[in-house]
Each structure stands twice: as structure tokens, then as C-alpha cells.
Amino acid sequence: MTQPLVLTDWHALPPGLRGATVALGNMDGVHRGHRAVLAAAHAARPEAPLAVLTFEPHPREHFRPEDPPFRLTLLPAKAAALGAAGAALVMALPFDAALAGMPAERFFQDVLREGLGAVHLACGQDFAFGHRRGGDAGTLSGLAEAAGIGLTIVPPVTDAQGPISSTRIRRALQDGYPERATAMLGRPWEIRGEVVHGDKLGRVLGWPTANLWLGRHLEPARGVYAVTAMLPDGREVKGVSNIGRRPTLGGDPETRLETYLFDFSGDLYGQEIGVRLRHFLRADAKFDGLEQLKAAIAQDAEDARAALAQDP
Missing domain, CATH: 2.40.30.30 (Riboflavin kinase-like)
Known part of the structure; x- marks a missing residue:
């Protein structure tokens, strides 16, 4: 398993890393649903490097710092799991007031198009981005089409209880069912x-x-x-x-x-x-x-x- 390169700044990206296919999301836990997004990104443009764009800290930690800790994976473990799933680059954008206030259209233009030079994007159906979560998968679809960038919106991976999510995994662990968490994560x-x-x-x-x-x-x-x-x-x-x-x-x-x-x-x-x-x-x-x-x-x-x- 190769450890991916972890960067925190989308400005002046090395030319060899531009033109990636980019999987988008918080990816806390890197569960089976997250890995489906990575697989879809890679399948769309297998010749391009596979990158993941995520946020650090988790936006919830930024907006609700008084909440009890809730993370399934901190950045080093998350990067290792993303690398195991095929990512060559993890762009962990510092989630601060400036990023939180960036409108969805500007995020798309400045970060994804200009900064990363993305050739294809992939996200889950519930992906939201931009100021006050102003952009969703539909917004992204329109922006990507206008820019000539491909987009794959990946349906959730489900089990007998419904869509697999970080929230469900947290609940399983808090309720004392690590085996259920293992099944949803694909690993303990x-x-x-x-x-x-x-x-x-x-x-x-x-x-x-x-x-x-x-x-x-x-x-x-x-x-x-x-x-x-x-x-x-x-x-x-x-x-x-x-x-x-x-x-x-x-x-x-x-x-x-x-x-x-x-x-x-x-x-x-x-x-x-x-x-x-x-x-x-x-x-x-x-x-x-x-x-x-x-x-x-x-x-x-x-x-x-x-x-x-x-x-x-």
C-alpha cells in the first residue's frame, strides 16, 4: 500500500499532480460508501491520478467546537486508508472561516477547476459544499457541465439497515457493536x-x-x-x-x-x-x-x- 501525498494548499500544485480525477467528501472513517466514490472517480478516468479532496478539521469541529469528539479517523489514519483505496493525493483543505465563507461557485472555480485542474469529479448524493452548504450535487452537476468537467454522482452503498454512513458507524460503536462497525467500514x-x-x-x-x-x-x-x-x-x-x-x-x-x-x-x-x-x-x-x-x-x-x- 502506497502512502498518498498529503497537501493542505491547493495553490501552486506541482504540475504532475494537476489533471487528477477528484473524489470529494469528508470521508470520516473511509467506509465502504466512501471507497465506492473513489472507485467511481478512478473508473471514469483510469489514466488520471486519483485525488481526494477533504477538509481538516472536520467542518463540524469548526462550527461546533464544544461538541464531544466524534471522529472515526484522524488525518494520518484517514490518509493511510485513502491510500489503501488507491488515492495518490489527499488534499486536506484547512477548514477555517475563510473556506467556510467561500460561495459554492467560487469553491468550484478556484479550488477544483483552477487549483487542482480536475478532469473528473465524483461525490456521494448528499455532498454539500460552499458557504452555508449552498452547493449540492445538483449545483456541482451544473458547474461541472458548464466547465466541461465530468461528474459521477455515486449512490449510497447499502446494507440491510439502509445506506452506510459515518453516523451509523459512530452509533454502532457507541452502542457497543464493533462487529457492525467492521461490516460497514470493511475493516475493524x-x-x-x-x-x-x-x-x-x-x-x-x-x-x-x-x-x-x-x-x-x-x-x-x-x-x-x-x-x-x-x-x-x-x-x-x-x-x-x-x-x-x-x-x-x-x-x-x-x-x-x-x-x-x-x-x-x-x-x-x-x-x-x-x-x-x-x-x-x-x-x-x-x-x-x-x-x-x-x-x-x-x-x-x-x-x-x-x-x-x-x-x-
Whole structure:
């Protein structure tokens, strides 16, 4: 999988990257529907480079900064997933007041036509752009036709419950159904982050953990999960994670992800790992003391091994 080039400025694009076919959208999660938009863009002009135009931060983070974190993928993970789907270029436009205030027609003219020199565009049916979301797929269709640029409007990818969307994936994770999220994403949902120092209590209990803060990631249902973790050396190892605020230990101000990796020894502090949620085992609970907690962790590890053994 090639890592795409990530740029944040559409001005003075290198000539080799102009003339791309461009997939448009926030692409949070890079789920099966997003990948259908990329596939349609590529299929329309397979000889052209495939680019994705997205926004960073997510427009919702700009307009509603007080909202709880909701992101499925932060930019590095999103770019990697887009690269895996064939994108050579990810144009992550800084979403600020200037971009938010840009009328739809000017966005089309300045960014897509002049800036990127797009030869073809692809978007989902619900794509909206420009000041106050003034432009939609219909607007884009008229502008593209007048400019002689091709456009593919891609219908949603659906499952038994309806169109696949980032909103549905978030809800599945918040409700404790990571398997449903996996089915819609086409891969397990992953939290990527740097391993930070905890209070070393896991080591004392006999279950040393790799700790990550959730940061700007969505907070899924608190509790215990069977997981696999992607290590910096490329290995994927099985484990058990707790997502919560450690009520037994007096509570934390922030939610943390603590992962015990099976059959692993090594120092991961300061390194980035990705923890993939496979199965929800039980809700967060408060125990009467460390002995009860220790017994619960041992049972969780056993349950996680059993759940992961069932995976194909």
C-alpha cells in the first residue's frame, strides 16, 4: 500500500499532480460508501491520478467546537486508508472561516477547476459544499457541465439497515457493536495513538498495559473489548482492552484505552500503535478492591482469547 501525498494548499500544485480525477467528501472513517466514490472517480478516468479532496478539521469541529469528539479517523489514519483505496493525493483543505465563507461557485472555480485542474469529479448524493452548504450535487452537476468537467454522482452503498454512513458507524460503536462497525467500514475500527505512561498499576497487578488517550477520537461504549493491536514493527498481536475512566481506582478526568497484549513483552512507550476493536465483552464496572479487579481482568483476558479464536 502506497502512502498518498498529503497537501493542505491547493495553490501552486506541482504540475504532475494537476489533471487528477477528484473524489470529494469528508470521508470520516473511509467506509465502504466512501471507497465506492473513489472507485467511481478512478473508473471514469483510469489514466488520471486519483485525488481526494477533504477538509481538516472536520467542518463540524469548526462550527461546533464544544461538541464531544466524534471522529472515526484522524488525518494520518484517514490518509493511510485513502491510500489503501488507491488515492495518490489527499488534499486536506484547512477548514477555517475563510473556506467556510467561500460561495459554492467560487469553491468550484478556484479550488477544483483552477487549483487542482480536475478532469473528473465524483461525490456521494448528499455532498454539500460552499458557504452555508449552498452547493449540492445538483449545483456541482451544473458547474461541472458548464466547465466541461465530468461528474459521477455515486449512490449510497447499502446494507440491510439502509445506506452506510459515518453516523451509523459512530452509533454502532457507541452502542457497543464493533462487529457492525467492521461490516460497514470493511475493516475493524482502529484507535491510533502514542503509548503514554500510566501509573504502572497494571504491572503491579500482573497485567501490564499499553495506554492511549482517545484525544479527538469518538468515545465508543465504555467497557472491555477483545482487540488486535498493530505494532510499530508491523506485527498484529491479540489482546484485551478497557475503555473507560477506571471507576475502581477513583476515576480519571479523561477516557483512556488500556490494552494488555497477549504473549508480548517489549517497551512501546512513546511509539504509535493502532488498537482495533473486534468484540465488546462487558460494560465498564466498579469492583470492591484490587483483588476483585485482578480476578475480573483474568476472566476478561480468557474471554477475549476465546472471542478472537472464533474470528476467521
